[in-house]
Amino acid sequence: MRQTLVAGNWKMNGSREENRHLLDGIKAGLSEGVGAEVVVCPPAIYIPQVARRLNGSGITWGGQDLSLHESGAYTGEISAAMLWDYQCRYVIIGHSERRSLHGETDAQVAEKFLVAQKVGLTPILCIGELLEEREAGETEAVVARQLDAVIDASGIQAIAGSVIAYEPVWAIGTGKTASPQQAQDVHAFIRQRVATQNTDVAEKVQILYGGSVKPDNAAELFAMADIDGGLIGGASLDAEGFLAICRAV
Numbered sequence: 001m002r003q004t005l006v007a008g009n010w011k012m013n014g015s016r017e018e019n020r021h022l023l024d025g026i027k028a029g030l031s032e033g034v035g036a037e038v039v040v041c042p043p044a045i046y047i048p049q050v051a052r053r054l055n056g057s058g059i060t061w062g063g064q065d066l067s068l069h070e071s072g073a074y075t076g077e078i079s080a081a082m083l084w085d086y087q088c089r090y091v092i093i094g095h096s097e098r099r100s101l102h103g104e105t106d107a108q109v110a111e112k113f114l115v116a117q118k119v120g121l122t123p124i125l126c127i128g129e130l131l132e133e134r135e136a137g138e139t140e141a142v143v144a145r146q147l148d149a150v151i152d153a154s155g156i157q158a159i160a161g162s163v164i165a166y167e168p169v170w171a172i173g174t175g176k177t178a179s180p181q182q183a184q185d186v187h188a189f190i191r192q193r194v195a196t197q198n199t200d201v202a203e204k205v206q207i208l209y210g211g212s213v214k215p216d217n218a219a220e221l222f223a224m225a226d227i228d229g230g231l232i233g234g235a236s237l238d239a240e241g242f243l244a245i246c247r248a249v
């Protein structure tokens with residue numbers, strides 16, 4: 001039985017004041033626990049604040065990205081060890097906004113995955129197709145290519161120590177969610193692809209869905225056999241909405 005995971009990706013949002021309210025709201029709402037592991041991924045500058053406020057709460061936190069270098073002359077970058085230093089347990093890798101706005105390639109994403117695991121962080125590996133790729137019938141080919149880049153670089157066992165997030169790019173921040181069946185079909189494909197190399201790893205790996213998950217669609221998505229939780233953008237910025245999604249598990 002896979003543990004369900006709900007991760008909030010705050011992206012470039014928040015302030016110290018807003019974060020305080022959001023974190024206190026989430027903590028209060030989760031004080032009696034939910035059936036999911038709950039993670040928040042704030043902008044890097046707020047990780048120390050989040051670490052202080054969530055310490056001992058049972059809620060974990062992570063980074064939104066990391067450098068593929070360990071240390072050195074890389075102005076503006078944040079290393080895996082720095083995230084680890086602030087007790088991050090997770091790090092989002094290969095988010096479509098990093099791929100499209102910062103030109104991250106499959107090879108760089110695969111390298112970041114390795115760098116994260118090397119210090120003990122659990123990568124949340126984002127994969128997903130663009131609208132034109134879906135319309136051209138290329139969804140499976142795209143997610144297979146993105147996944148294979150990581151498996152080829154890290155080996156299939158490394159997948160067991162990671163979380164995969166299927167995020168169709170056309171559903172991110174657009175209010176257009178994949179239907180539960182559309183999402184389930186791709187999740188099953190991803191699990192099957194892992195299973196061709198190792199059935200135990202396939203059975204174990206958590207596959208999250210991301211892309212306009214909201215309180216009113218979370219339950220039906222999470223009910224699908226191969227959907228093990230969600231990566232939540234916009235709806236993770238509001239405590240009540242985020243809590244409702246966590247409770248939809």
Ligand code: PGA
Nearest residue numbers: 172173211212232233234
């Ligand atoms: P969204 O973002 O929930 O705002 O669509 C999801 C994501 O980018 O991870």
